[in-house]
Amino acid sequence: MRKWLPLTAVCLGTFMLLVDVTIVVVALPDMAGSLHTSFADLQWVMDLYALALAALLLGVGALADRIGHRRVYVAGLALFALASLACGLADGPAVLIAFRGVQGVGGAAMLATTTALIGRLYQGRDRGVAFGAWGAVSGAASAAGPVLGGLLTEHLDWRWIFFVNLPISVLAVVMTLKYVAALPGAPARRVDLPGTAAFTVAAGSATYALIKGSDLGWTSAPTLGLFALAAVALLAFVGVERRREQPLLDLALFRRGTFSGLMAAGVLLSVAAFSYLAYISLWLQSVKDMGPVTAGLACVPMSAAAFVVASLSGRFLHGVSPRWTIGSGMLLIGLGAFLQAVVDADADWLVLFPGLTVTGVGVGLTTPVLASTAMASVTPDRAGMASGAVNTARQLGNALGIAVLGVVFHAGLSGALADHGSAVADPSATADALAGGQAAAVAAHAGPGAGELVGEAFAAGLRQTFLVSGTLGVLGGLVALLLVRRPVTPAAPAVSGRPAAREAAARGSGAAAR
Structure with missing residues (x-):
């Protein structure tokens, strides 16, 4: 061991x-x-x-x-x-x-x-076993x-x-x-300072715009300015990378369908599988009166399924093409979201159990293979670049998912409240309050029957959120099935004087650091 x-x-x-x-x-x-x-x-x-x-x-x-x-x-x-x-x-x-x-x-x-x-x-x-364990922990x-x-x-x-x-x-x-x-x-590899600066500005400004867009307003000057800054920085990054002999990110990798498919799957994985968890927690705590610990435990079916499946997939699915593993995993993530879209005003957390479990199975299949396939698509000396790229895709996907699903959830709340006409004076403002965790205050202020109205509004918002998540999960599965193939690992450059030592270390010899 x-x-x-x-x-x-x-x-x-x-x-x-x-x-x-x-x-x-x-x-x-x-x-x-x-x-x-x-x-x-x-x-x-x-x-x-x-x-x-x-x-x-x-x-x-x-x-x-x-x-x-x-x-x-x-x-x-x-x-x-x-x-x-x-x-x-x-x-x-x-x-x-x-x-x-x-x-x-x-x-x-x-x-x-x-x-x-x-x-x-x-x-x-x-x-395969190692990436499976890593995916289970993740x-x-x-x-x-x-x-x-x-x-x-x-x-x-x-x-x-x-x-x-x-x-x-x-x-x-x-x-x-x-x-x-x-x-x-x-x-000998040079540090790509211009590329690093450009990408940091692009990723940072885009992420901040996505995080704060709903608060600042999606059409407000600060939000649009941040997106514009991200676009300019991204164009500058592409221009710099195309001229560098040793780029921060080798753009030629995106000419390969597999690498592009992996990046797209990384983004859509975070959006479809994790971004709606915040709204589930909000529903359970503010509408169903569950405590934070109990609400957190309601999501355990997903993490338990992901842990078990990721642990087993590395051992038993090592020889399966990543096309099928990632593709089927993303399709299951989409199916899990669709299964949760049956939530209604009278439902409790158990209605989410089947969908969360199926989503967890999809996460367990996808996560370790996504990382290992990205590693296999580059030489070992560029593993950090590949790792950074796929994890950046997932982090940007999380920010994008929270922003997009936040808009969808709010629209569902507002639409359900507007359907009740005079019962709600300002549906948009009331939706803002509900999305901010003030369900009890809204119900108390609105008077008799308000509790049922709040429950219906939350259910409508969640249903729309799950439907969008499911669609994006299925889209990720189709992209993976279409683009991802088993990569052929490029030959690693020789390390002068110590090829044997390096090979032994790469095989996990566990030797103490020299």
């Missing part, structure tokens, strides 16, 4: 950084009260972390290719731990928000290197955040959602230094 210790070290960091995407959700009200600030101001605690992840993944992945994936991974762990400590000790919102951004930088360093490390440490059937982490956040906040204090990262980080650093071989980077 010693050969799996490097995988354990990588999965520890993966679980921690992905849990921290959502662990703060249920703790924000307690943070606002403790730090004497508004809930809206503390939205930056979530937004800045997501912004750093989306903007920096590609650049950090390319840096890791140059100086070594293990070195960047360990640096990310250390920075993440220090930032977590600072967040837990924060005495004001500005300090908390600032170090949450630093946490995102550390998280980007880890996320950009985890799959690259796995791809270089394991070969053949072992690689799927479980996505739903574990709100549950862990609720437990820690309810029984200890909100600061413990950050303090809990410290022992995990220390263990991950120790195991990485002891069991993960230090494979050589490519120091």
Whole structure:
């Protein structure tokens, strides 16, 4: 079992950084009260972390290719731990928000290197098993955040959602230094500073526009300005990359249907499988009066199914073409969303169980193969670039999904309220209040029968959200079936003087770092 210790070290960091995407959700009200600030101001605690992840993944992945994936991974762990400590000790919102951004930088360093490390440490059937385990951990982490956040906040204090990262980080650093071989980077590769700057601006401004678009207004000057900045920066990035001998992202990869299909599937996976979870949680807590921990546990069927299927798929589906694995997984994600679209005003959380389970099966099939196929499409010395690209696609997909589904959910609420005519004076304003978690206040203000009206409005909003998610999941499946093929791994460049040592390390020898 010693050969799996490097995988354990990588999965520890993966679980921690992905849990921290959502662990703060249920703790924000307690943070606002403790730090004497508004809930809206503390939205930056979530937004800045997501912004750093989306903007920096590609650049950090390319840096890791140059100086070594293990070195960047360990640096990310250390920075993440220090930032977590600072967040837990924060005495004001500005300090908390600032170090949450630093946490995102550390998280980007880890996320950009985890799959690259796995791809270089394991070969053949072992690689399939390793990516399956990594995918299982990733799927479980996505739903574990709100549950862990609720437990820690309810029984200890909100600061413990950050303090809990410290022992995990220390263990991950120790195991990485002891069991993960230090494979050589490519120091001759130049850092593409213009490309890194252009892509960071493009990804950062687009992500921020998507996050804040509903608050600022989709046609407001700030939102349109941010999208325009993202478009200009993206054009500049493409222009720079086409002229670089050693680009940050090799645009020639997109001429291959497989790589383009993987990027599209990465975006649509996040949109179709995860972006609606926030609205499920809102419905369960504000309409069905469930606590944050109980509401989080209602989503366990998805994470449990993803964990089991991803663990088994790496072992038993290693020889299956990624076209079928990713394609069928995305189709199941779409089917799972459609199954949840039967929700109505009288339903409880059990109506979601079949759909969440089917979606979890799809996530378990898709996630590990998406990462391993991206790794196989490039040479080992460019694994950080491929890892950064596919994870950037997923992070941008998450931001896009929250924005798009937020508009769909709000439209469903408003439409249902408008159908009741004089019962609701201002459907749009009432929908804003419901989407902000004020269902109880709306029901109390509206008078008799308002509770039923609120339930019907939420059900209508959720149904439309699930239908759009399902459609996008099916679209992702069709794209994968059409474009993705089993990649032929390009020949890796020789490492002068030490080919045997490098090959042994790449096979996951577990040797101590030299």
